[in-house]
Amino acid sequence: MGTFHYPNGKKAASAVQTQRSASPSSKKDVSYGNRGMSLEEDINQSNQFYLLTERAVIHKKPTPVQIVNVEYPKRSAAVIREAYFKLASTTDYNGVYKGRYIDFEAKETKNKTSFPLKNFHEHQITHMQQIVDHGGISFVILRFSSSDESFLFDSSHLIRYWKEQDIGRKSIPKGEIAEKGHSITIGYQPRLDYLQVIDSVYSFPAH
Amino acid sequence: MGTFHYPNGKKAASAVQTQRSASPSSKKDVSYGNRGMSLEEDINQSNQFYLLTERAVIHKKPTPVQIVNVEYPKRSAAVIREAYFKLASTTDYNGVYKGRYIDFEAKETKNKTSFPLKNFHEHQITHMQQIVDHGGISFVILRFSSSDESFLFDSSHLIRYWKEQDIGRKSIPKGEIAEKGHSITIGYQPRLDYLQVIDSVYSFPAH
Numbered sequence: 001m002g003t004f005h006y007p008n009g010k011k012a013a014s015a016v017q018t019q020r021s022a023s024p025s026s027k028k029d030v031s032y033g034n035r036g037m038s039l040e041e042d043i044n045q046s047n048q049f050y051l052l053t054e055r056a057v058i059h060k061k062p063t064p065v066q067i068v069n070v071e072y073p074k075r076s077a078a079v080i081r082e083a084y085f086k087l088a089s090t091t092d093y094n095g096v097y098k099g100r101y102i103d104f105e106a107k108e109t110k111n112k113t114s115f116p117l118k119n120f121h122e123h124q125i126t127h128m129q130q131i132v133d134h135g136g137i138s139f140v141i142l143r144f145s146s147s148d149e150s151f152l153f154d155s156s157h158l159i160r161y162w163k164e165q166d167i168g169r170k171s172i173p174k175g176e177i178a179e180k181g182h183s184i185t186i187g188y189q190p191r192l193d194y195l196q197v198i199d200s201v202y203s204f205p206a207h
Numbered sequence: 208m209g210t211f212h213y214p215n216g217k218k219a220a221s222a223v224q225t226q227r228s229a230s231p232s233s234k235k236d237v238s239y240g241n242r243g244m245s246l247e248e249d250i251n252q253s254n255q256f257y258l259l260t261e262r263a264v265i266h267k268k269p270t271p272v273q274i275v276n277v278e279y280p281k282r283s284a285a286v287i288r289e290a291y292f293k294l295a296s297t298t299d300y301n302g303v304y305k306g307r308y309i310d311f312e313a314k315e316t317k318n319k320t321s322f323p324l325k326n327f328h329e330h331q332i333t334h335m336q337q338i339v340d341h342g343g344i345s346f347v348i349l350r351f352s353s354s355d356e357s358f359l360f361d362s363s364h365l366i367r368y369w370k371e372q373d374i375g376r377k378s379i380p381k382g383e384i385a386e387k388g389h390s391i392t393i394g395y396q397p398r399l400d401y402l403q404v405i406d407s408v409y410s411f412p413a414h
Contacts, residue, residue, distance in 0.1 A: 057337045059297055064269040065287065080272065080290035090266050094301060096308035099342025103303070130264045135306025135412075205342075205412055 039108045039143045039150070039192075043093065046190035056195060058095030058102055064088050089123045091138075097195065098204045101136035103128070108143035114171035115142050117162060125162045128155040137202050141184065141194060142177055151181035152197045246315045246350045246357070246399075250300065253397035263402060265302030265309055271295050296330045298345075304402065305411040308343035310335070315350035321378035322349050324369060332369045335362040344409050348391065348401060349384055358388035359404045 043060070050056040069082035091105040105128075107119040120140075131138040138155040157180050161172050182197045250267070257263040276289035298312040312335075314326040327347075338345040345362040364387050368379050389404045 051337070054337075054340065057334070057341050057343070062269040062271040062293075063274075065272050065274075065290070067270075067272075077291055080287065080292070083272070083287035083290055084284055085287070086269075096310070096338060096341045096343040099308070101303035101306070101308040101343075127264070130258070130261075131303060133261065134264050134303045136264070136303040136308075 038145075039106050039141070042186075042191040043106055043141065043194075046192045046194065047093070047095075049190040050195060056095060056097040056102070058093055058097065060093050061088075061090070087121065087123065090127045091124055097137075097198065100202070100204060101131070101134075102198070103131045103136050103138045104140060106141040106143070108145045110145055111171070112144065112146050112174070114169075114173045115144075115177060116171045117165050118170070120158070120162065125159055129159055132156065132159075137198065141192070142181070144174065148186065150184040150186065150192060151177050152184055152194055152201065153177055153181035154201070157181070245352075246313050246348070249393075249398040250313055250348065250401075253399045253401065254300070254302075256397040257402060263302060263304040263309070265300055265304065267300050268295075268297070294328065294330065297334045298331055304344075304405065307409070307411060308338070308341075309405070310338045310343050310345045311347060313348040313350070315352045317352055318378070319351065319353050319381070321376075321380045322351075322384060323378045324372050325377070327365070327369065332366055336366055339363065339366075344405065348399070349388070351381065355393065357391040357393065357399060358384050359391055359401055359408065360384055360388035361408070364388070 040060070047056075047058045047060070050058060064086040065080075066084045066086045067080055067082075068084065069080070071079045071081050073079065091103055093106065094101070094103040096102065105120070105124060107115075109115050109119065128138045132155055140153050140155065140158055141150055142153050143150040157176075158172075161169070182201055184192055184194050184197055187193060247267070254263075254265045254267070257265060271293040272287075273291045273293045274287055274289075275291065276287070278286045278288050280286065298310055300313065301308070301310040303309065312327070312331060314322075316322050316326065335345045339362060347360050347362065347365055348357055349360050350357040364383075365379075368376070389408055391399055391401050391404055394400060
């Protein structure tokens, strides 16, 4: 039978890391949102840092999976034997910061001059508009991986480009992102200090 | 090969329903949080209603799954061939309502006189305390399935009982839940109108 891994939080998390780094080749055809692993890692590390230093409570949502078949072996945990990746109907990250609801998606591109809108899908854009309508803070973190530049870009801008793509561009020029968005400093702890940017862009209730 | 289900949001959601209702017997040994399906269905329906009527944006997080092995067949979507259910490190539901961050867990019991604390785990209690500390609204929805009564119970009370269980009770008496909590009306649309209770219990920023 080999070793059995009981699915507790700790072990599972480290197993994910192992799996990811052990089989990079199997990831190359994946197109449902697992690209941009290094941006994801930067954000997860930053969120962990924010949690430990009591600055914010922001988590990545689990990957949505459609479970089709589950085995229930005796004396051990249930094993999912057939499942498929689902398209997310919301964004990947959300939580609370200084009493406000925070919601965002993170994507990176290898393009050098613009960010392709195909990195998002209709459901996510609709979700972002809903968050804005209900008084939440909604944005995307966009990374140009070739130059390692990351920007916080408010959803209102993204939504406008999304709506205009039928008659306009299929991507957002980098110059527009740099102008309307906000550069995020890359550091050590946290690796991507996006809360610092949030502080300068959004308003918060007085304490 | 049989029929192939492409994992888009719509189809996947209905497939979950089918799978769940088609194999109730396979669920009986499940102990990682999929109990209380009918409470979950009530809440999902209510959240859907709130979303459509533009009252709030609250979603259930996907079930956390530890993926161990994935097949990448040519010309069709990736198939997860080995995966395990993970313990959630947060709560199941969160979102935004009237500008405030909302976060909760929902559980039901067959017990008639008290609610067992074993329905929760340490990570979730820690998460609830963090949400409170950062100005979010944090509560649990507790259902006594035999009498079909549901209560909104603020996390501060749950956390207190949780901390006292080493020297005290392993469950919360129903009388305490009825006294410190708030009964949630069961209806048709929405089935469980917990926002009505939230309005009467928590304060919101003026518009």
